[in-house]
Amino acid sequence: MKEFWSQRIRDMVPYTPGEQPKGRTFIKLNTNENPYPPAPGVTAAIQAAAGEGLRLYPDPECTQLRAALAAYHGVTPEQVFVGNGSDEVLALCFQAFFCGGKPVVFPDITYSFYPVYAALYGVDYRLIPLNEDFTVPVEAFLGENGGVLLPNPNAPTGRALCLDQIERLAAGNPEAAVVIDEAYVDFGAESALALLDRYPNLLVVRTMSKSRALAGLRVGYAIGSANLIAGLNCVKNSFNSYTVDRLAQAGALASVEDEAYFQENRRKVMHTRTRVAAELEALGFTVCPSQANFLFASHPAHGGKELLDGLRSKGVLVRWWDQPRISRYLRISVGTDGEMDALLSALKELL
Amino acid sequence: MKEFWSQRIRDMVPYTPGEQPKGRTFIKLNTNENPYPPAPGVTAAIQAAAGEGLRLYPDPECTQLRAALAAYHGVTPEQVFVGNGSDEVLALCFQAFFCGGKPVVFPDITYSFYPVYAALYGVDYRLIPLNEDFTVPVEAFLGENGGVLLPNPNAPTGRALCLDQIERLAAGNPEAAVVIDEAYVDFGAESALALLDRYPNLLVVRTMSKSRALAGLRVGYAIGSANLIAGLNCVKNSFNSYTVDRLAQAGALASVEDEAYFQENRRKVMHTRTRVAAELEALGFTVCPSQANFLFASHPAHGGKELLDGLRSKGVLVRWWDQPRISRYLRISVGTDGEMDALLSALKELL
Structure with a gap:
């Protein structure tokens, strides 16, 4: 069959x-x-965008939304990539950064989508066991890896690493992309955004589904060096030019504007x-x-x-x-x- | 860099x-x-869906929209797949059906995204030259292919094949998926949907961007045997569970309802x-x-x-x-x- x-x-x-x-x-x-x-302005923004303009393609570069996110996070628009939910952004990361000869590493207990991406894109991976208390054994993530992928806080445990530990991951894998999946970071963990200036191999992935209450809208994004963002754009533009529709761009923008x-x-x-x-x-x-x-x-x-x-x-x-x-x-x-x-x-x- | x-x-x-x-x-x-x-009902449907419900994930299976498309086209819901624009659906086709040992074939003059997908997913392909007048040399598409991909009507030429020619493609490639990209079919060409009963290897891909004036909403779909649709679902669910947001599902449904x-x-x-x-x-x-x-x-x-x-x-x-x-x-x-x-x-x- x-x-x-x-x-x-x-x-x-x-x-x-x-x-x-x-x-x-x-x-x-x-x-x-x-x-x-979601923030009250989201509904109004979507309703305003739901008219005749739908006949036209959306902005494939999400220019306005990227500018707003860049200003919000204190980076440049060239450091921001927007996708159709953070699951899509993570899938693009596997293709953009993890398809080398060496295995990518992630914890044995983590977001269960990671090994599925690896199988789909033919990426080798190595699982690193969490400690008994579900803390992350940072030393085990350093070395000759083809990439590092880690949620902070981790799912489904909810445990977070501190910024020093994230920095050791980035510094200890200087030749590999280190992707920190910050889907849940707004609920109390420290963001790796503070490290971006020093680590060109560090990429932070975010979603608007959780802390911005927009799971139904499908907006995720990544922030990192312009080089890493260019890699994501290369894959995205080889797969689907227009991944984020007009309504999602409008709604997400309104959410960012209501701090x-x-x-x-x-x-x-x-x-x-x-x-x-x-x-x-x-x-x-x-x-x-x-x-x-x-x-x-x-x-x-x-x-x-x-x-x-x-x-x-x-x-x-x-x-x-x-x-x-x-x-x-x-x-x-x-x-x-x-x-x-x-x-x-x-x-x-x-x- | x-x-x-x-x-x-x-x-x-x-x-x-x-x-x-x-x-x-x-x-x-x-x-x-x-x-x-777009149809006037589209705006109203989106505006109604733009409220508190956005905090919840969309239906990952697009159940209502698939049911409406199935009824519209006279097939079962298990024969319908919905994606984030037909570009995404085509990308999933490359992964689902074309990653075999043999090259997939498409015309030398066609939608210029096809060779890009092939490069991204590591799929071998063979270009078949169109005739001088840009008609499709159907015989050249028959044989030991790893898949067939053809827009009907073709882009950017606008020339269409008749149903007999499409049938020869499907019959002449019995072991390969034959994907007919009907992005523009509503403007006068014959749809291959009429052949689906007889050819389990035939997949029809559609978009709502053109004839339904919904380019800004990002909705495409595929219709074929339940087996082919299951293959697309397998890839989709290994890449992004929720590709079509709540607003796109609501708007697309309203469009289908206004014949x-x-x-x-x-x-x-x-x-x-x-x-x-x-x-x-x-x-x-x-x-x-x-x-x-x-x-x-x-x-x-x-x-x-x-x-x-x-x-x-x-x-x-x-x-x-x-x-x-x-x-x-x-x-x-x-x-x-x-x-x-x-x-x-x-x-x-x-x-």
């Missing part, structure tokens, strides 16, 4: 995203979406995270210290799958992986306070 | 899309955009095309018979580059390629009647 398929994809196991339920209404704590709406809303949004999520982590611990859970908009937690008396299924039966979706070392853990997105109270009530009934 | 780049992309020459002018206002006949706005507007739109474009082709011939141009929303024309006394530059100086953008066999030709998108009158006036002054 795979007639006509290219050989490489016949054995591919694609990435499985968290369930997007249809029909029944769940409390959705399974895909790290933001529980609050007060952004700060208030992330503050609320972090506040709820702190409270819920303490309440989970009071219920007997072990909770990883999280700098992200999710909590990674296990219970000594109840398996991960058991709790996943129990919560689902009570109308609460969380995420679980059938994978060594973490099969007792749940990843729980931080929702509104009301949603988290419902989660905690459901857990109390299950335990 | 290409430090850290993967070896393969260091020699890549990306695709160059037609200019998207900033600042000065041009009569834009260079990227085959539709001169009329009367769609028919009127394509009728107007075809009517203008017929008139302008005759007027160009009256000016001494040789004009390819076009079934697309553009005209491919050359003048015995004036080179293509000369006319391109002359028209630009008069505020009219058209497309020209510095490429053997077609360097005397211009590709002129069909605009409104007013825009085409301005083009004809400018040409009269230049000749």
Whole structure:
């Protein structure tokens, strides 16, 4: 039944995203979406862009949005690349930087899309085991690597590296691209942006899906040296000239322009995270210290799958992986306070 | 200056899309955009989708849109794949079907993105010269190919194959995927959709950028056997789970639902095309018979580059390629009647 398929994809196991339920209404704590709406100006900007102009192609270079992001982050527009979600940006990174002879390295416990990209693009990789407490053994990432890829904070653990550790990664891999996936950085970790001046091999990847509550719009970006950004553009322009549509460009721009809303949004999520982590611990859970908009937690008396299924039966979706070392853990997105109270009530009934 | 780049992309020459002018206002006949706005319901549907829901990921399977396209084209939803513009769909085709040992074949004069995809994904290809009059020598496409890729109508010539010829391509390459790029088919050519029942190796790729005036929204799709569609899904889900954002899904759905507007739109474009082709011939141009929303024309006394530059100086953008066999030709998108009158006036002054 795979007639006509290219050989490489016949054995591919694609990435499985968290369930997007249809029909029944769940409390959705399974895909790290933001529980609050995007900045109010986003809707107005999109509505204004939704007219006759749609007949024209979008700006393939996202000039206005890149200028706004450059100003926001204190870099030049030539240091900014925008893509159709950070997943696309990461896929382009594999092609732009990791298709050499040497393996790219990433942790054994991390965003499970990474090995899928590697398989799709024929990139060798080497998994580096996290320490027992899920901290990153930085020394093991230094050396003759074909590239380094690391989320900070890491997913699904939520644990963050400090800036010194990121700097050791960049300095210790001077001939390889070091890609820091900062999808969750706005919820409390230190950004590697501060290191860009000194490390031309360092690339920071961001998404607007989480802290800017724009998962439905598909906008991600990368910031790094003009040389690395040119590499991403080379791949992008060999694949799809216009990856970011007019509405996404307009909406993302409006989000960047509302700093007060952004700060208030992330503050609320972090506040709820702190409270819920303490309440989970009071219920007997072990909770990883999280700098992200999710909590990674296990219970000594109840398996991960058991709790996943129990919560689902009570109308609460969380995420679980059938994978060594973490099969007792749940990843729980931080929702509104009301949603988290419902989660905690459901857990109390299950335990 | 290409430090850290993967070896393969260091020699890549990306695709160059037609200019998207900033600042000065041009009569834009260079990227085959539709001169009329999208269906009125599109704007309303996008505006309705631009609220709080943007915080949630889109449906990764585009379920509603695929169901609507399936009903529209008389196939099942499992036979429909939706992507972020047909350029993305074509890129996925290269990975899904063309990464075998044998070369994929396409014409020497065709959409100039095809060889770029091949280079990016390391796919061997063989160019098959069009006949002198730019018709397709179908027999030359039959045999031991690793895949067949052909636009119908072809770009930038505008010439179409009839259904019998497409059928010979599909029947004569029984072990390879035969991808018919129908970006322009709504402007008068016969669709290969009618053959799908008999040829499991046949895939039809469509875009909403041209006949549905939605270039700014980035929606393309493919229709074929469930097996081929599963191959595209395998690659897509190994690259980017959510390629089509919420607004694009909503807008595209509204477009499909307004058949009367769609028919009127394509009728107007075809009517203008017929008139302008005759007027160009009256000016001494040789004009390819076009079934697309553009005209491919050359003048015995004036080179293509000369006319391109002359028209630009008069505020009219058209497309020209510095490429053997077609360097005397211009590709002129069909605009409104007013825009085409301005083009004809400018040409009269230049000749």
